[in-house]
Amino acid sequence: MHPVYRIDVARKLVTLYWQEFPTMAHLREVVEEAIADPEFHPGMNFLWDRKPGEPNTATLEYLRDAVYYLQVLADEIGPHAWAIVAHTPGDFGKARMLESMSDHGKVTIRAFQSTGDAEEWLRNPVRYEPIVVHFPARNPSSIHPGLASG
Incomplete structure (x- = not known):
């Protein structure tokens, strides 16, 4: 394993x-190993998580390099999604920048603040749109009571 x-x-x-x-070099190395794994198939999505408490050393340059790498990766393996689990407000902000x-x-x-939410989204990954409700509300809203019905 x-x-x-x-x-x-x-x-x-x-x-x-x-x-x-991870450094960008380590990220690339691990992702390249994963996509070379015989169990990997195009169309698979990625969940990024890490041990809480470790410092996030990502700079703006790192974020730009990461986005570029993931776009190049999509050219190689096809469109896919990444769910990034953030454990601190700073991590969440950097993930939102990505x-x-x-x-x-x-x-x-x-970007997500829990692994469960990230895994749920990866079942049907969609881009964030501020006006669109992608998941039904858990509780009826007084403005839109039908959102939680079902």
């Missing part, structure tokens, strides 16, 4: 769990 990535064929998911924040920098590309990136 690889120390960073795990492939779940049934869920069409590659999970990356980092013990420390999300906004990837708009209009072949890869869809979304």
